[in-house]
Amino acid sequence: MPQVTYVSHDGERTTLDVPLGTSVMQAATLHGLDGIVAECGGSCMCATCHVYVQEDQLAKCPEMELGEDAMLDGTASPRRPNSRLSCQLVMVPEMDGLVVTMPETQT
Amino acid sequence: MASGGPADGVVIVGAGHGGFQVAASLRQNGFDGRVTLIGDEPHLPYQRPPLSKDYLDGKSGFDLLLMRPAAFFAEHRIELMSGRAVTAIDRTGKAVALAGGSRIAYDHLVLATGARNRVPPLPGVELDGVCYLRNLAETDALKERLAACRNAVVIGAGFIGLEFAAIARGKGVPVHIVELVERVMARVVCPETSAYFGREHQKTGVEFSFGARVERIAGEGGKVSYVVLDDGRRLPADLVLISIGVVPNEELAATAGLAVANGVVVDERLLTADPAISAIGDCASFPSRHSLRNPVRLEAVQNAADHARCVAARLVGKPHAYEALPWFWSEQGALRLQIAGLTTGFQQVVLRGEYEKGEYSAFCYAGDRLLGIESINKPADHAFARRLLAAGRRVTPIEAADPSFDLRAAATARG
Ligand SMILES: Cc1cc2nc3c(=O)[nH]c(=O)nc-3n(C[C@H](O)[C@H](O)[C@H](O)COP(=O)(O)OP(=O)(O)OC[C@H]3O[C@@H](n4cnc5c(N)ncnc54)[C@H](O)[C@@H]3O)c2cc1C
Numbered sequence: 013m014p015q016v017t018y019v020s021h022d023g024e025r026t027t028l029d030v031p032l033g034t035s036v037m038q039a040a041t042l043h044g045l046d047g048i049v050a051e052c053g054g055s056c057m058c059a060t061c062h063v064y065v066q067e068d069q070l071a072k073c074p075e076m077e078l079g080e081d082a083m084l085d086g087t088a089s090p091r092r093p094n095s096r097l098s099c100q101l102v103m104v105p106e107m108d109g110l111v112v113t114m115p116e117t118q119t
Numbered sequence: 120m121a122s123g124g125p126a127d128g129v130v131i132v133g134a135g136h137g138g139f140q141v142a143a144s145l146r147q148n149g150f151d152g153r154v155t156l157i158g159d160e161p162h163l164p165y166q167r168p169p170l171s172k173d174y175l176d177g178k179s180g181f182d183l184l185l186m187r188p189a190a191f192f193a194e195h196r197i198e199l200m201s202g203r204a205v206t207a208i209d210r211t212g213k214a215v216a217l218a219g220g221s222r223i224a225y226d227h228l229v230l231a232t233g234a235r236n237r238v239p240p241l242p243g244v245e246l247d248g249v250c251y252l253r254n255l256a257e258t259d260a261l262k263e264r265l266a267a268c269r270n271a272v273v274i275g276a277g278f279i280g281l282e283f284a285a286i287a288r289g290k291g292v293p294v295h296i297v298e299l300v301e302r303v304m305a306r307v308v309c310p311e312t313s314a315y316f317g318r319e320h321q322k323t324g325v326e327f328s329f330g331a332r333v334e335r336i337a338g339e340g341g342k343v344s345y346v347v348l349d350d351g352r353r354l355p356a357d358l359v360l361i362s363i364g365v366v367p368n369e370e371l372a373a374t375a376g377l378a379v380a381n382g383v384v385v386d387e388r389l390l391t392a393d394p395a396i397s398a399i400g401d402c403a404s405f406p407s408r409h410s411l412r413n414p415v416r417l418e419a420v421q422n423a424a425d426h427a428r429c430v431a432a433r434l435v436g437k438p439h440a441y442e443a444l445p446w447f448w449s450e451q452g453a454l455r456l457q458i459a460g461l462t463t464g465f466q467q468v469v470l471r472g473e474y475e476k477g478e479y480s481a482f483c484y485a486g487d488r489l490l491g492i493e494s495i496n497k498p499a500d501h502a503f504a505r506r507l508l509a510a511g512r513r514v515t516p517i518e519a520a521d522p523s524f525d526l527r528a529a530a531t532a533r534g
C-alpha cells in the first residue's frame with residue numbers, strides 16, 4: 013500500500029499507509045495525527061489541513077485547482093511555494109513515498 | 120478531593136463539533152487538568168456536514184465521519200463518555216447529574232449541546248416514513264428508506280432539505296419540496312441567490328410548492344402515503360423529510376436558572392452569568408461584532424469550532440473576546456455555496472461575476488457597510504471575502520460591481 017510520511021513542526025516523523033483514493037488529510041485524521049485539523053472535513057473550505065510538500069515531490073501531486081489556490085492565501089501559517097491543502101491530495105500510485113511537513117499552526 | 124476542587128477539571132456536555140474541539144484545544148494549549156467529554160449519542164464524536172452530503176449519498180462510510188479515532192481520546196487523556204445524557208446541572212455543588220444517577224463534578228462546565236429538529240405540530244408526524252436529518256441514527260434510517268423510495272416530499276427548503284433533494288434526485292427519486300415562503304433558503308441568502316438555486320434544482324427535476332403550507336401527513340396502516348397541502352392538493356409520498364430548522368438545546372441551562380433566549384445567553388467571552396459555565400456552538404446566543412443585529416445564534420461548523428477555541432484559550436489563562444468572522448458552506452449536487460459574514464438585515468445586493476452561469480458572488484450591504492458575501496461556485500472570491508471581512512476592509516458597492524476591481528489585491532493588502 014502507498015505510504016506518506018508526515019513530519020510534525022518539531023521534526024517528529026510518522027509514516028502511514030494511505031490507500032488509493034484516500035486523501036493525505038483523511039489518513040492523518042483517521043490516525044489521529046496532531047498537526048492537521050481539517051475542520052471542514054475535506055471540502056476545501058477551511059484551509060486547516062495545510063501541509064508543505066517536499067519540494068522535489070511537488071510534481072507527483074495532482075494539479076492545484078483555483079479553489080485550493082485561493083484558500084491557501086488564507087492559511088494560518090505562511091504560504092510557501094510548496095504549500096498544499098492535504099484534503100486535495102488524493103492518493104494515486106505516483107504519490108507513494110510522499111513526505112509532507114505540517115505547519116506550526118493550522119488555526 | 121472536595122467537589123469543585125481544581126482536580127475536577129473541565130466537563131463538556133455534548134460531544135459534537137464544539138464539544139470535541141474544546142477538549143482537543145485544551146490539550147493543544149497544554150491544559151493539564153481533567154477533561155471529561157459527555158455525549159448522549161452512542162458513537163465516537165463525528166462530523167455532521169457529510170451526513171447530508173457524501174455519507175447519505177453512499178460515497179463515504181462511517182470511518183470518514185469520525186473526528187478522530189478512539190485512541191486519540193486516550194492518548195490525550197480526554198475522558199469520553201459516549202451514550203450518556205446529562206440531565207441536570209447543580210451550580211451550587213458544581214456538578215452535573217447523568218441519566219442513571221451518577222454525578223460528575225466540574226471546575227468549569229462547557230455547554231455544547233447543539234440543537235434538535237423542530238417538529239411541526241402536524242397530524243401524521245408520527246407515521247412510519249417521516250424522517251429527519253440531524254444525527255447519524257436519523258441519517259442511517261433515511262439512507263435506508265431513500266434506497267427504496269418512490270416519492271419523497273421535503274417540508275422546508277433550507278440547506279438540509281436542498282442538500283437532501285440533490286442527493287435524492289441523483290438517485291432518480293422524485294422530490295417535491297413544500298416551502299412556506301416564496302423562495303429557497305430565504306432566512307440566509309439574498310433573493311438573487313435563492314432564485315438561482317431554485318432554478319438549478321428545478322432543472323434537475325425537483326418540484327417546488329412555494330407559499331404552501333402542509334396541513335397534514337396522511338397514511339395507511341401506520342405508514343405515510345401522502346402529504347396534504349392547505350390548498351387541498353395531495354402529494355404522494357413514501358418518505359417525508361421534515362427540515363424546517365432546529366431549536367437550541369437550552370433546557371439544561373434554563374432549569375439551572377441561567378438566562379436563555381433562543382439559545383443559552385452568553386457574553387462576548389462566551390460565558391454565562393455563572394463564571395463557571397460557558398456555552399458554545401449551536402446552543403449559544405452571543406454578541407457578534409460582525410452582526411448588524413445582536414445577539415445571534417449560528418448553526419455552522421466554523422462557529423462551533425471557533426467558539427471552542429476561544430473558550431479553551433480562556434480556560435488556560437489566555438482570555439480574549441470572541442471575534443471570529445462567521446462563515447458557512449453548503450454543497451447541493453454540483454452547486455457550491457459559501458457565505459462569509461452575516462448578511463441578515465442587508466438592504467442592497469451587488470452581483471459580481473457571471474450570475475447566469477452560476478459563478479458569481481453577491482455582496483450584501485446595509486448602507487455602505489458590507490455585511491457579507493455569498494459566493495456561488497466561486498471559491499476564490501470566498502477566500503478573499505473572508506480576509507476582507509475579517510480585517511474590516513471596505514469595498515464599496517461600486518467597486519464590488521466593477522469587474523476590473525482587484526478583489527485579491529484588496530483582500531491581501533497590508534494595513
Ligand atoms: C445534516 C447537517 C449538515 C450540515 N452541514 C453543514 C455544512 O455544510 N457547513 C456548516 O458549516 N455547518 C453544517 N451543519 C451545521 C453544523 O454541523 C453544526 O453547526 C455543528 O454541528 C454545531 O456544533 P455543536 O457542537 O454546537 O452541536 P452538535 O454538533 O449538534 O453537537 C451537540 C451534541 O450534544 C449532544 N447533547 C445534547 N444534549 C445533551 C445532553 N443533555 N447530554 C449529553 N449530550 C447532549 C447532542 O446529541 C449532540 O451530539 C450541518 C448540520 C447538519 C445536521
Ligand code: FES
Nearest residue numbers: 054056058059099
Ligand atoms: S479539510 Fe478543510 S480545506 Fe482541507
